[in-house]
Amino acid sequence: MTDDLVTRTRTFIRTHVLPVEDAHDGDVEAAGGDRLRAELRDRARAAGVFAPQAPVDCGGLGLGMTDRAAMFEEAGYALFGPMATGIAAPDEGNIHLLDAVATDKQRATYLQPLARGEVRSAFAMTEPSPGAGSDPTALTTRATKVDGGWIVNGRKWFITGADGAAFFITMARTSGEPGQPGGATMLLMPAETEGLEVVRHVGTVDKAMIGGHCELRYTDAFVPDSEVLGAVDEGFAHAQVRLGPARMTHVMRWTGAARRAHEVAVGHVAERSAFGARLADLGMIQQMIADNEIDLAATRALLLVACRELDEGGRASASTSIAKTFAAEALHRVVDRATQMCGGMGVSTELPVARIAREIRPFRIYDGPSEVHRWSLAKRAIRRITESRQ
Structure with a gap:
């Protein structure tokens, strides 16, 4: 089934x-x-390649994780491919x-329409300084308990897909102070929630992400108790359910994009001649291809x-950090070499390489900058080795 899904995905991406x-x-x-998203969604569904990772009770x-890797890479071969295939x-x-944490009612209200591709969503965590960024414990957006629910106040930004999202999973502080571990809660908030405002798009280098990367403002926005996702004050723990898998699916998708840049570049140097030989026959070019x-x-x-x-x-905290950090930098190298191999064409709109370079560069920052992952890995290594010697 998986091999057939990969083949059908490859055909769908190249055709549509x-x-x-x-x-x-x-x-x-x-x-x-x-x-466009709706049109491609319908075509993907007809081709049998839409959201195969979704829960079975939602039509997926x-x-x-292992079984989806090759299909996600094929979908990622096109920058629009993940959007098209859900x-x-x-x-x-x-x-x-949502599949891991949501109540039955929340599954029906939020998960099922999302898995079917009927709506889009956003995950609202990152805040302007001094709020949460690479350090989630700096969370400043606050939800205050009132009768029947919570009142949310604060700001978020770089919230991917916010413009046009049907609902937001908002991370807000429900106890403690910024800088303290714990005390965060996830809240499900429909886009029409009074007091929730998409303020603006934050300008970024990438252009392929539908809904942009936006700034949000929360002004006395009310969230009923029924829309708390998971347990109160356990938001950081619940986020770990999402974090590791999301890092790896990013790697899958961007591997596809980097592979396209590589294949385009190899095709270019195989056809282009200079100094009396094909570029592909030059040692410097062959080294870039091999690398x-x-x-x-x-x-x-x-x-x-x-x-x-x-x-x-398993939580896979170390292995996902290792894979994400290596991939973000390795795939950037792949696309950068592809750009170099293509010369002037590599920085033009004549080939897809330049836009892939534009889109993949932020991957070294989002889902944890490489430096934060290295810091975390180093701390684990020091602790593990120190404890083993005691």
């Missing part, structure tokens, strides 16, 4: 997604925004979170290690 993406240089709003196949961030991560092959293979290997641990029920 790449042509429209190439025509608009990867700018999703110029290509039609939510109208319930694929585990596996894009933040919806894919939110589906995973790309190594980085792609190593990324997949580390990804599968983490996916197997997640499938076995």
Whole structure:
């Protein structure tokens, strides 16, 4: 089943997604925004390649992390591919979170329409300084208990997909002070919630993410007790359910995009001649091709290690940090080498390489900057080795 799904996804992406993406240089709003998403969703569903990772009771196949890896990579071959097949961030991560934590009523209200691709969602965590960013404990948005629910006040920004989202999973502080561990709660908030406002789009280099990256303002926004996702004050713990898998599905998708840049570049140097020989026959070019092959293979290997641990029920904190950090940097190298191999064409709109470079660069920052993951990995290593010597 998985091999057939990969093959059908590959065919779908090349037939229905790449042509429209190439025509608009990867700018999703110029290509039609939510109208395009709905059209591609329907085509993906007809092709049997829509959201196979979604829960079975929501119409999906319930694929585990390891089984979904190859399909996600094929979908990621096109920047619009994850959106088309219902596996894009933040919806894919939110589906995973809701499946694990939501009540039956919340599943019916939020998870099922999201998994079917009828709506989009957003995960509202990041805040302007001095609020939560790489350090989630700096959370400043606060939810205050009142009769029947909570009143939310605060600001968020860089909230992916916020413009046009049907609902938000908002992380707010319900106890403690910024900088203290714990005390966060996840709240389900429909977009029409009074006091919840999408203020503006924050300008970023990427253009392929539908709904942009937005600033939100919460002004006395009321959330009923029934819309608390998980347990009060356990938001950080519940976020771990989402965090590891979401890191790895990012790796899957971006591996596909980097592979496309690599394949385009190899095709270019195989046809282009200079100094009396094909570029592909020059040693410097061959080294870049080989290094790309190594980085792609190593990324997949580390990804599968983490996916197997997640499938076995582990938190996989270290393995997902290792895979995410390596992949973000290795895939950036792959695309950068592809750009260099293509020369002037590599920084033009004649080939997809430049837009892939534009889109993949933020991956070294979101879902934890490389430096934060290294810090965390180093602390674990020091603790493990120190304890083993006692």
